[in-house]
Amino acid sequence: MDDNKDLDIAKTVLRKEANSILKASDRVSSTFVKAIDILLTKDQKIIVSGIGKSGHLGKKISATLCSTGSPSSFLHPSEALHGDLGIHQKKDPVIFLSNSGSTPELIALAPILKSRNAQIVGIFGRLEGKLNDLVDVSLDASVGKEADPLGIVPTASFAVASSIGDAIASALMNRRGFTEIDYAVTHPAGQLGRNLILTVKDVMHSIEKTPIVDENSTIREVVVKMTSHPLGAACVLNDNKNLVGLISDGDLRRALHRFQDLKNIKARDIMTKNPVVIEPTNSLGTALEKMEKRKSAISVLPVINTPSKEVIGMIRVHDILNG
Numbered sequence: 001m002d003d004n005k006d007l008d009i010a011k012t013v014l015r016k017e018a019n020s021i022l023k024a025s026d027r028v029s030s031t032f033v034k035a036i037d038i039l040l041t042k043d044q045k046i047i048v049s050g051i052g053k054s055g056h057l058g059k060k061i062s063a064t065l066c067s068t069g070s071p072s073s074f075l076h077p078s079e080a081l082h083g084d085l086g087i088h089q090k091k092d093p094v095i096f097l098s099n100s101g102s103t104p105e106l107i108a109l110a111p112i113l114k115s116r117n118a119q120i121v122g123i124f125g126r127l128e129g130k131l132n133d134l135v136d137v138s139l140d141a142s143v144g145k146e147a148d149p150l151g152i153v154p155t156a157s158f159a160v161a162s163s164i165g166d167a168i169a170s171a172l173m174n175r176r177g178f179t180e181i182d183y184a185v186t187h188p189a190g191q192l193g194r195n196l197i198l199t200v201k202d203v204m205h206s207i208e209k210t211p212i213v214d215e216n217s218t219i220r221e222v223v224v225k226m227t228s229h230p231l232g233a234a235c236v237l238n239d240n241k242n243l244v245g246l247i248s249d250g251d252l253r254r255a256l257h258r259f260q261d262l263k264n265i266k267a268r269d270i271m272t273k274n275p276v277v278i279e280p281t282n283s284l285g286t287a288l289e290k291m292e293k294r295k296s297a298i299s300v301l302p303v304i305n306t307p308s309k310e311v312i313g314m315i316r317v318h319d320i321l322n323g
Contacts, residue, residue: 012147021163023144024143032167032171035121035139040172044091046092047075047113048061048062048074049109053099060162064169065168068169070172077109080112093119094119095122095123100124100126101122101131119137141160142157194284195320203319204312206312207313212311213234215244218267223252232248232249233246243275243277244268246271258270278290291317
């Protein structure tokens, strides 16, 4: 087994595909703007069609469009002629994918779509093919040579066409003013969606389930509270029931090193004063940023109502990432 040969092939493929994409970027012109003009619609969806490897790519491009604010559906060109054409509604713009530029199934489908007032954007590996004359705009996805050792497998051509699809989705995002919040709405189960849509109060532990001690609590009392409500920390309140400190598991461990005798040690002696806090209306993303974007990351935040500093609960990094 020649490990070096495998590494050489991997590097060669990646470089060839990267170079092919760079060359494609140099060919981007006003034609691309015309394609975006066609695909940017208010009430229509974008239909993507291709067969073989182009069909697989078409499903990916359609999915990317859907998740970035441009409603889209994939249409198999052969199945379209046997009933699936109902996916396409009048004036829905279409993207054709074809490396050869002469896919027979797309050639047969083009006049039917035109009769339904559709404008078609082609992403073709060869602009000399027959499809070039049947679409409204053609985007050049050609490559000098494929990236595999034989130079015949759709590798570089697939990468280029895929990148053009990403470029289309990105340009449409810009035209639509698509934001992180919009993206989160289409990805509510993903971490980004959770961070942007959900607030601290949606996942926090209520005050009834939060370990609460006062400044004069003994270490034993602190441990008992933290054991009965194992959230990794306890909030320390003063006589006015305002938050004055936080005792974490780490604070307890450090206390064992600092003090030979814990009998007379109180919560105020080991707590972290003026701890970082979060409000219940803050987003999970804000809470996560407060925990992680600091010199030493923390994993627990008291949740308070400001300006009273009244503790109403606690949130852990685990609650944000594994809700």
